[in-house]
Amino acid sequence: GAVVSQHPSRVICKSGTSVKIECRSLDFQATTMFWYRQFPKQSLMLMATSNEGSKATYEQGVEKDKFLINHASLTLSTLTVTSAHPEDSSFYICSASQRGRGYNEQFFGPGTRLTVL
């Protein structure tokens, strides 16, 4: 149980284009989804938190107009990198959690490697 998928696993795009990454919870309802970014040989940095049906909450320094997050259903959240540039190339990982009593553990997706040429 608690499986999270991401699509695509890899994407290469030209500078200036937009890229959408999907994050799905396959066997549970994800009331909250998180988006992380990981540069090579670095740790994960939280970009934003999204609750189903609400606007995402972005961490300090993350441009919300650049990284559009939608969490329209309890099983799907999307991250759209708008007008991507080479510096946006990174590994993007999502996680999902289900509201319950106690701590709501996060379950991670396999990640999406974005390369912007």
Add this chain to the structure above:
Amino acid sequence: AQSVTQPDIHITVSEGASLELRCNYSYGATPYLFWYVQSPGQGLQLLLKYFSGDTLVQGIKGFEAEFKRSQSSFNLRKPSVHWSDAAEYFCAVGLTKAAGNKLTFGGGTRVLVKP
């Protein structure tokens, strides 16, 4: 603000030898603590977690970790390392629901296994 420190950026260990990865945290409330492993180009796999109770926690792949409140530490151990344990290891502290259940990660420790 919360923080997680993994003092060792790299550790090299011989196959069959024991391994200990250090993790220190700073958090004002009762911490929820996690260890994850990440192979190159892959997502995170949960090794073990501590929420409460017994401070010695057993995880998958033969790993264990001990929570020491007095030292604000949650060190990961494995008695005998296998070549497949070569990977990046991340310690994380989970915040309370009131703080959004966010995770704060340490910088990671890369483990290299010598044959």
